[in-house]
Amino acid sequence: MGEEAIKINNLTKYYGRTRGIDQINLTVPRGDFFGFIGPNGAGKSTTIRTLLGLIRPTGGEAQIFGMNMINDRERILSRVGYLPSETSFYPGMRVRDVLKLSAELRGLSFQRSRQSPPHYECEQNLTDALLPQKHGCTETARLLCGRLRLDPTRKVDELSLGDKKKVGIVCALQHEPDLLILDEPTSGLDPLMQKEFFGILRERNAKGTTIFLSSHILSEIQHNCAHAAMIRDGRIIASGSVEELSRTDARRVSIRGQIDYGALSGIKNLHTSPDGAEFLYHGDMQALLAVMANGTIRDVSITEPDLEEIFLHYYTN
Amino acid sequence: MTIIKHELRQNRTAFSVWTASIAFLLVVCIVLFPEMKGETDALGDLFASMGSFTAAFGMDRLNIGTLTGFYAIECGNILGLGGALYASLLGISALAKEEKGRTAEFLLTHPVLRERVITEKLAAVLLQIIAANLLILISALLSIRLIGEEIPLKELLLMHGVYFLLQLELACVCFGISAFLRRGGAGIGMGLAAAAYFLNLVANISDSARFLRWLTPFAYCEGADLLSAGKPDGGLIAAGTALACAGIMIAYLQYGRKDIR
Numbered sequence: 001m002g003e004e005a006i007k008i009n010n011l012t013k014y015y016g017r018t019r020g021i022d023q024i025n026l027t028v029p030r031g032d033f034f035g036f037i038g039p040n041g042a043g044k045s046t047t048i049r050t051l052l053g054l055i056r057p058t059g060g061e062a063q064i065f066g067m068n069m070i071n072d073r074e075r076i077l078s079r080v081g082y083l084p085s086e087t088s089f090y091p092g093m094r095v096r097d098v099l100k101l102s103a104e105l106r107g108l109s110f111q112r113s114r115q116s117p118p119h120y121e122c123e124q125n126l127t128d129a130l131l132p133q134k135h136g137c138t139e140t141a142r143l144l145c146g147r148l149r150l151d152p153t154r155k156v157d158e159l160s161l162g163d164k165k166k167v168g169i170v171c172a173l174q175h176e177p178d179l180l181i182l183d184e185p186t187s188g189l190d191p192l193m194q195k196e197f198f199g200i201l202r203e204r205n206a207k208g209t210t211i212f213l214s215s216h217i218l219s220e221i222q223h224n225c226a227h228a229a230m231i232r233d234g235r236i237i238a239s240g241s242v243e244e245l246s247r248t249d250a251r252r253v254s255i256r257g258q259i260d261y262g263a264l265s266g267i268k269n270l271h272t273s274p275d276g277a278e279f280l281y282h283g284d285m286q287a288l289l290a291v292m293a294n295g296t297i298r299d300v301s302i303t304e305p306d307l308e309e310i311f312l313h314y315y316t317n
Numbered sequence: 318m319t320i321i322k323h324e325l326r327q328n329r330t331a332f333s334v335w336t337a338s339i340a341f342l343l344v345v346c347i348v349l350f351p352e353m354k355g356e357t358d359a360l361g362d363l364f365a366s367m368g369s370f371t372a373a374f375g376m377d378r379l380n381i382g383t384l385t386g387f388y389a390i391e392c393g394n395i396l397g398l399g400g401a402l403y404a405s406l407l408g409i410s411a412l413a414k415e416e417k418g419r420t421a422e423f424l425l426t427h428p429v430l431r432e433r434v435i436t437e438k439l440a441a442v443l444l445q446i447i448a449a450n451l452l453i454l455i456s457a458l459l460s461i462r463l464i465g466e467e468i469p470l471k472e473l474l475l476m477h478g479v480y481f482l483l484q485l486e487l488a489c490v491c492f493g494i495s496a497f498l499r500r501g502g503a504g505i506g507m508g509l510a511a512a513a514y515f516l517n518l519v520a521n522i523s524d525s526a527r528f529l530r531w532l533t534p535f536a537y538c539e540g541a542d543l544l545s546a547g548k549p550d551g552g553l554i555a556a557g558t559a560l561a562c563a564g565i566m567i568a569y570l571q572y573g574r575k576d577i578r
Contacts, residue, residue, distance in 0.1 A: 015576075052426050055576040077428035084426075088419035090327055104319040105427035171423070 005030045005179050005210035006051065010060035013046050020046035022234040023060065028212055028227070030178075033205050035221030035228035035242065036214040043234040044214045045085060048183050052082060064179060078106060081177035085184040085214075087168035089156040095167055096152035099141045102171040141174040147196055161188035169197065179210045186220060198224055222246065222307045245307065250282035252305045259295030264288060280305060320424075320434060324441035328407070336449040339399040340456040346391050347460040354382060378541035384461070385472045389540025396453065396480050397538055401510040404446055404484035408491030408564075409506030411438045412572055413498035421577045431573050435496075439565065442488050450481045472544060479549050483534035486561040487513065493564030496571040499578065531556050 006028040013020035021043040028034045038044045049055045051062045053069040053076075062069060064076045089098050145152050150166040159167065165188045172180060180201070186194045201224065205211050215221055221228050222242055229239035238245060250268075256276035261267060266283020276299075281288060292300065325332075380386040412435070415421035424434065454477050461468050491506050498505070517535035519526050530536035530553065537553035 049577070054422065054425060055578070056574060074428045074430060077426060080426070082426040084422045086419060087423075089423065090323075090418065090420055092327070101319070101323055102423075102427065105424070105429055107428070 003030060004028060004063070005032065005065060006034075006212060007063045007066075008047070008051070008060070009062070011047065011050060011057050011062055012059035013050055013055060014058045019043075019234045020055075021050070021231075024231070024234075024236055026229055026236060026239065028210060030210050031205070031208050032227055033201075033211045033225045034213065035225035036212060036231065037216065037218060037221055037228055038214075038231035039216055042231045044216075044231055045183055046234075047231070048082075048181055048212075048214060052077070052080070052181065078175075079178045081172035081175065081180045083165075083168045083172040083180075083182045083185050085187065087164045089164070089167065091157055093156050094152070095145075095150060095154050095156060095159075098156055098167055099145075099152065099170055099174060103141070103174060106175050108175055140176060141170055144170045144173055144200070147200065148193065162190060162193065165189055166193070169200075173200070173204070176204075177209065179212065180204065181212045181214075183214045184216070185213065186215070186217065218307045242307070246304070246310065248282070248305065248310055250280050250305055250310070252278070252303045252309065253281045253288070254278045254301045254303075255292070255295075255297060256299040257295060257297040259291050259297065263291050280309065318437070320429070320437035321441045321444070324411075324438055325444065328441070328445060331406075332445050332449065335399070335403040336452050339396065339403070339449070340453045342395045342399065343392050343453060344456055344460040346395060347388075347457065348464060350384060350387055350466070351464050353387065379544070384466050385469050385544055386540075388469075388473070389476060389544060392457070393476060393480070393538065393540045396477070397483065397535060398510075398514055400450070400453075400480050400484045401487050401514060401535075402507055403449065404488040405491045405506035405510040406503060407442045407445055408488035409495050409498070409502040409509075411442050411492055412495040412568065413501050416499045416577065417501035425577055432569065435569055435572050439489075439492060439568070442492060443485065446481070446484050446488060450477065450484070453477075471547075475543055475548070476538075476540065479538045479543065479554075482549075482554065482557065483538050486534045486557040489561035489564040491564070493567035493571075496568040496575065 004027050006026065008024050008026040011024040011026075012022055024043070024047055026047075036044055036047070046055070050057050051064065051069070053073055065079060067076050069076060090101075093101070141152075144150075145166075148166040148169060150163060150170065154163075156164065156167060165185070169185070172182070182201075186197065189197060198220075201211055201213075213221065213225060225242050227240065228242050228245055230237050230245070254276070255278075258276075261270065261272075261277065261279075264281070264283060264287060266281055268280040268282070270277060270279040281302075379389050381390060415424055425431065454473075457473065457477070458468060461473075487510055491502075491509060494505060494509075495502065513533040514535055516529045516533040517539070520529040520533070520536060521539070534557045537549045537557060543549060
């Protein structure tokens with residue numbers, strides 16, 4: 001009985017001699033909202049694909065709910081909802097047929113609803129209805145389509161990138177999984193839809209669903225996740241609570257006026273303008289104040305850098 | 318069953334077009350027979366004087382003036398080549414199309430074992446071949462009745478039967494190859510079917526190329542041999558069955574452990 005939703009031990013994947021991921025260690029507790037941050041090509045998708053059994057690891061192992069993908073593949077996947085970064089469906093199918101196929105592959109009965117597709121005008125009511133704990137799969141899919149403004153009668157070939165994403169979202173959520181694995185879920189969604197989508201995720205998370213969110217957009221992670229791990233060049237370079245990761249000695253300093261920058265050590269990303277300068281400072285605070293006292297300062301602000309900046313700092317060091 | 322149903326639905330257009338085309342060409346050919354029969358002598362001379370080609374198509378040992386002889390040469394080529402191409406395409410695309418269309422990720426992250434995916438996809442391929450052959454056979458029987466000829470049921474079933482086996486063999490071999498592909502393989506499938514066809518022609522032309530018969534399913538579909546022996550060559554059928562089984566086994570082994578990208 002593992003308390004962890006995901007437990008990854010020394011997971012390694014090489015494609016021939018090319019590195020995919022190298023000795024990844026990661027633990028995601030049940031009920032967590034976990035962010036997985038890294039630039040393109042860092043190994044996020046390789047980690048997820050190995051986790052889901054799409055590719056075989058070169059070394060190490062991954063467990064989901066204490067089960068191993070090699071022995072318990074069906075049992076694991078029946079409790080997991082997965083949204084790939086690029087959603088593709090079979091040509092010629094309508095949205096509702098894709099949802100039906102997905103439900104049937106999960107062994108869920110999916111009676112085609114005789115009701116007309118959800119009216120978008122009643123979206124507010126649907127939002128109010130939230131997602132009942134136990135009801136038919138059709139019902140969940142119908143509610144989700146309503147909330148995401150997805151017309152189930154449309155053909156998937158004719159959908160925009162964002163609408164295809166929505167179909168993927170409904171497929172990942174309609175069986176109410178215990179673990180959601182989302183790979184770059186918001187690409188293609190407009191800001192309003194992103195808001196609705198994260199609203200749905202937070203509701204699910206509040207009900208106990210573990211969420212594993214892979215993204216290169218830091219604000220998404222910072223606003224939604226409790227814990228996060230950063231991956232770079234196939235290795236985890238930092239992990240912890242988002243709060244911890246955001247906490248750093250470095251400060252963002254913005255100055256209007258003139259000081260002697262040469263006298264300071266620990267300056268990064270210095271951007272000067274005729275009016276003043278902005279930089280990331282992780283040196284001695286006393287020294288900074290002394291240099292500023294000797295300069296001509298009209299205005300100054302010293303703030304905590306946001307996660308994005310810290311992240312870039314990790315990647316550009 | 319879900320995957321079988323899904324496969325059949327996805328392939329229904331291709332199925333209709335291929336089945337209708339083969340059946341149509343076959344029917345046209347059969348309907349032309351009465352006219353051809355009248356010119357048997359001229360035709361017989363012509364066909365007998367084509368040198369190696371006469372042997373390649375088995376026309377030195379078949380009488381084109383009889384319905385069975387005519388059927389073995391003309392209709393056999395349509396059914397043989399058309400069926401082989403269709404079966405190869407079905408087999409080669411079965412597994413590979415998921416990665417080509419980037420739907421493998423969708424399919425294989427559902428709680429279905431890869432073995433089940435392979436089994437159901439193979440079953441769908443076989444079902445389509447069975448259905449196509451039944452429809453084509455019925456069309457052939459009806460059109461023979463239409464032209465007022467006696468139906469040579471035993472010979473007809475024999476010929477259709479071996480072509481059915483040929484299609485199964487090619488489909489299974491291509492199915493095995495499909496497990497390795499990532500970008501679809503229509504070219505490979507059609508190439509393989511065409512190569513099998515020409516291998517048999519070459520094997521028929523030259524005695525020194527006789528051994529090629531063991532590599533191609535067209536060898537056990539040779540109309541002249543079938544009609545004279547009244548049954549297919551057991552050895553060749555066994556070799557074909559072995560190849561087909563190897564194709565299926567390789568599909569399970571390879572696709573079961575393949576990295577899906």
